[in-house]
Amino acid sequence: MKTAIITGASTGLGLEFVRQLADVFPEVECYWLIARRADRLAQVAESLPDKQVECLALDLCDTMSFVTLQDKLTAERPDVALLINNAGCGYLGNIGETDTASQTRMIDLNLRALTAVTNMVVPFMGPGSCILNVSSIASFCPNPRMTVYSSTKAFVSSFTVGISEELKPKGITATAVCPGPMETEFIHVGGIKGQSKMFEMLPYCDQVKVAGGALRAARAGRTIYTPKLFYKFYRVLAKVTPVKLMVKFAKT
Numbered sequence: 677m678k679t680a681i682i683t684g685a686s687t688g689l690g691l692e693f694v695r696q697l698a699d700v701f702p703e704v705e706c707y708w709l710i711a712r713r714a715d716r717l718a719q720v721a722e723s724l725p726d727k728q729v730e731c732l733a734l735d736l737c738d739t740m741s742f743v744t745l746q747d748k749l750t751a752e753r754p755d756v757a758l759l760i761n762n763a764g765c766g767y768l769g770n771i772g773e774t775d776t777a778s779q780t781r782m783i784d785l786n787l788r789a790l791t792a793v794t795n796m797v798v799p800f801m802g803p804g805s806c807i808l809n810v811s812s813i814a815s816f817c818p819n820p821r822m823t824v825y826s827s828t829k830a831f832v833s834s835f836t837v838g839i840s841e842e843l844k845p846k847g848i849t850a851t852a853v854c855p856g857p858m859e860t861e862f863i864h865v866g867g868i869k870g871q872s873k874m875f876e877m878l879p880y881c882d883q884v885k886v887a888g889g890a891l892r893a894a895r896a897g898r899t900i901y902t903p904k905l906f907y908k909f910y911r912v913l914a915k916v917t918p919v920k921l922m923v924k925f926a927k928t
C-alpha cells in the first residue's frame with residue numbers, strides 16, 4: 677500500500693498538504709501524520725474517511741521520537757511514495773538577546789529532525805517516489821533578526837539540491853518549496869506578528885495555493901519551487917547581488 681509521511685500535519689501548511697494530497701498523489705492510500713498535538717491529528721484523521729490514517733504524536737525535537745519512528749518503519753516496512761518534511765518553527769530575535777532554547781529549537785526541528793526523518797525514510801522509498809522539503813524565501817539570503825531561522829532554511833534548500841542528485845540512481849526526487857510569509861500559527865508562535873516591519877510589508881502567500889503548487893512541483897520532480905512571481909524575482913536578485921549588500925536590506 678502506497679504511503680505518505682507528513683510532518684507538521686496538525687495545522688497550517690502541513691494540514692493543507694494533507695487536504696490536497698489525494699488530488700496530486702491519488703495512488704497514496706495510507707497517511708502517517710506526525711506532530712505533537714494528538715487531538716489535532718485525530719481531527720485531521722477523521723476528515724479522511726477514505727484513507728488509512730496513522731497519527732504519530734511525536735515531538736521531533738526529542739531524539740526519542742527518532743527511535744519511535746525508526747521502530748515503526750522497521751516493523752511495518754511501508755512503501756513510501758511521498759515524504760513531506762514540513763514541521764518547522766522560526767523565532768524572531770537577535771542572537772545573544774533571545775533565549776537559547778528558542779534558538780536551538782529551530783536547529784533541532786528545521787534541520788536535525790528533517791535530516792533524521794529523511795535518512796530513516798529513504799530506505800523505504802522506491803523509484804518514482806518523492807521527497808518534499810519545506811524551506812522558505814529566508815533560504816535565499818541571511819535575514820538579520822531571524823538569522824538562525826534563515827540559516828536553517830539555507831540548509832534545507834542546499835540539502836534538497838544535494839540529495840536530489842544523490843538519490844537520482846534510486847529514482848527518488850527531492851523538491852524544496854520556498855514560500856514567503858503565510859498567515860499560520862507560525863508567525864504567532866515565533867513572536868513575529870506585529871513585531872516585524874518586513875513581515876508587514878511583504879506580500880503574503882496563500883497556504884492553500886502553496887500546498888497545491890508544491891505537491892505538483894514534487895510530482896514533476898522539480899528541485900526548487902518558489903511560489904509567487906514577486907518571490908521568484910527575489911530569488912534571482914539574491915543570487916546575483918553580493919550577499920554583504922543584500923543582507924542590509926533583508927532584515928526581518
Ligand SMILES: NC(=O)c1ccc[n+]([C@@H]2O[C@H](COP(=O)([O-])OP(=O)(O)OC[C@H]3O[C@@H](n4cnc5c(N)ncnc54)[C@H](OP(=O)(O)O)[C@@H]3O)[C@@H](O)[C@H]2O)c1
Pocket residue numbers: 683684685686687688689690710711712713714716734735736737762763764765766785810811812813854855856857858859860861862863865
Ligand atoms: N508561515 C510562514 O510565514 C512560513 C513562511 C515560509 C516557510 N514556512 C515554513 O512552513 C512550514 C510549516 O509552517 P506553518 O506556517 O504551517 O507553521 P505552523 O502553522 O506553526 O505549523 C507547524 C507545524 O509543525 C508542527 N510542529 C511544531 N513543532 C513540532 C515538534 N517539535 N515536533 C513535531 N511537530 C512539530 C506543528 O504541530 P504541533 O504544534 O501539533 O506539534 C504544526 O503542525 C515550516 O517549515 C515553516 O518554517 C512558514
